[in-house]
Amino acid sequence: MRHALAAAASGTNADSIATETVFWILAVIAVAAALAMILVRRAVHCAIMLAVVMLCLATMYAMLGAPFLAFVQIIVYTGAVLMLFLFVLMLIGISSADSIVETIKGQRLAAGLAAIGLFVILMLSIGHAAIGPAAPFTSANGADNLTGLARLIFTTYVFPFEVTGALLITAAVGAMVLAHRERTTPKPTQRDLAARRLASGQLAPDPSPGVYALHDAADRPALLPDGSGSELSVSPTLSPRDPDEEPRFVPPEETVQVTAESGEREAIQGRAES
Amino acid sequence: MSPVHYVALSVILFVIGGVGVLVRRNAIVVFMCIELMLNACNLAFVAFARVHGNLDGQVIAFFVMVVAAAEVVVGLAILMAIFRARRSASVDDANLLKY
Numbered sequence: 333m334r335h336a337l338a339a340a341a342s343g344t345n346a347d348s349i350a351t352e353t354v355f356w357i358l359a360v361i362a363v364a365a366a367l368a369m370i371l372v373r374r375a376v377h378c379a380i381m382l383a384v385v386m387l388c389l390a391t392m393y394a395m396l397g398a399p400f401l402a403f404v405q406i407i408v409y410t411g412a413v414l415m416l417f418l419f420v421l422m423l424i425g426i427s428s429a430d431s432i433v434e435t436i437k438g439q440r441l442a443a444g445l446a447a448i449g450l451f452v453i454l455m456l457s458i459g460h461a462a463i464g465p466a467a468p469f470t471s472a473n474g475a476d477n478l479t480g481l482a483r484l485i486f487t488t489y490v491f492p493f494e495v496t497g498a499l500l501i502t503a504a505v506g507a508m509v510l511a512h513r514e515r516t517t518p519k520p521t522q523r524d525l526a527a528r529r530l531a532s533g534q535l536a537p538d539p540s541p542g543v544y545a546l547h548d549a550a551d552r553p554a555l556l557p558d559g560s561g562s563e564l565s566v567s568p569t570l571s572p573r574d575p576d577e578e579p580r581f582v583p584p585e586e587t588v589q590v591t592a593e594s595g596e597r598e599a600i601q602g603r604a605e606s
Numbered sequence: 607m608s609p610v611h612y613v614a615l616s617v618i619l620f621v622i623g624g625v626g627v628l629v630r631r632n633a634i635v636v637f638m639c640i641e642l643m644l645n646a647c648n649l650a651f652v653a654f655a656r657v658h659g660n661l662d663g664q665v666i667a668f669f670v671m672v673v674a675a676a677e678v679v680v681g682l683a684i685l686m687a688i689f690r691a692r693r694s695a696s697v698d699d700a701n702l703l704k705y
Contacts, residue, residue, distance in 0.1 A: 355611065355612075359611070359615050362615065362619065363615070363618055363619070363622070366618075366619050366622040366623070366642060367622060369622075369626060369635075369638065369639070369642065370622060370625055370626035370629060370630065370639065375632050375634050375635050375638075378634075378635050378638050379638065382638050382641065382642060385619070385642060385645065386645060389645055389648070389649055392612065392615075392649060392652075393649075393652055396609075396612065396652050396653060396655075396656045397656055398652050398655070398656075398664050398667075400664070400668075401648075401652060401664055401667055401668065401671075404668065404671060405648075405671070408671060408675065409641075409645070409671065409674075412675070413641070413674070413675055413678050416678060416679070416682060417634065417637070417638060417678070417682070420634065420682045420685060420686060421634055423686065423689075424634070424685070424686070424689050424695050425695075435631070435698050439628070439629070440629055442628075443625055443628035443629050444625065446624075446628070447621050447622075447624060447625045447628075450621055450624060451617065451618070451621045454617040454620070454621070455614065455617060458610065458613055458614060458617065463608075463609060463610050463613065463654075463657055464657055465608060465609070465657075466608070466609050466656045466657060466659075477661070477664075480661045481661055481664060481665060481668070484661050484662065484665050485665055485668070488662075488665075489665050489669075492669060493669075496669060496672045496673065496676075499672070499673065499676050500672065500675075500676055502676075503675075503676035503677075503679045503680050504679065506679075506680045506683065507679045507680055507682075507683040508683075510680070510683035510684055510686070510687050511683045511686055511687070513690070
């Protein structure tokens with residue numbers, strides 16, 4: 333009642349239809365994206381869905397009177413943390429789709445039951461708790477959001493703030509230690525590399541994709557001097573993408589025939605037609 | 607819009623994230639689900655800060671974000687180290703300490 337009176341007095345707390353509409357739209361989008369996150373198989377799609385959830389939450393922070401957190405959410409979470417996720421994802425391999433084989437029998441059923449139980453318990457506790465209506469926006473700090481937050485962080489919460497500084501330094505050092513790879517063998521010199529190349533029997537490097545190719549796409553193999561396609565020139569992540577697709581290797585003998593029996597011009601036309 | 611709705615939404619997101627952690631096999635996806643759970647907690651913190659009309663909840667949410675960033679950095683570094691050793695990012699393949 334007191335809250336309601338204060339809200340009516342301040343005049344800022346009356347929730348408009350617009351706020352309510354935005355909340356419900358964002359809530360539906362966030363829940364749908366979160367569900368899609370645990371349902372899609374590819375990790376990259378998961379990251380995109382997580383970005384959608386985070387942007388929805390950022391908008392909700394702004395609606396809840398936390399503009400600083402809204403921007404931190406967008407800049408730090410959606411900008412930095414998700415980019416870090418994508419970076420590691422690209423390092424590890426973008427083609428790593430999750431296997432859908434259940435390794436523990438009945439695990440999904442158990443997880444679903446546990447989730448329903450947790451949901452019911454949490455919802456019941458929320459229902460029992462007396463969560464009052466929102467307080468008026470400027471009841472506590474009297475200043476704007478950023479000033480109030482800064483005052484709190486550097487007075488009441490100054491010790492946790494220092495501890496988080498130590499935590500961040502520790503995390504940075506830990507990440508460097510973990511990601512560093514100690515060299516166990518001496519670095520190969522140019523002489524070693526040349527000797528290795530001679531021993532392998534292939535002196536020239538592999539042609540890059542697209543060199544002498546019939547199509548300017550990265551999934552088309554480079555042509556070797558004898559007209560055959562080089563399997564090595566296509567990235568392995570591209571190969572297993574569409575197993576049912578038409579074979580992307582052009583039969584090498586056709587190309588050679590065209591080149592051999594007619595002039596250069598017909599050969600180019602033949603390539604354009606094929 | 608009552609803050610109860612925000613708290614309820616945070617519960618839903620938290621539960622979905624928990625299911626993801628339990629069900630998914632890819633370690634990076636498991637990490638993302640943990641991030642989702644942390645975000646749900648943040649939403650609850652901010653909603654309660656709104657209920658009480660003070661800023662302590664927002665400060666706590668800020669600290670949660672900092673800790674989550676540190677956790678992601680170390681976790682992804684561990685993941686890369688494991689991937690280098692085992693050539694796999696699946697949580698089922700990291701079982702050397704199991705038996």
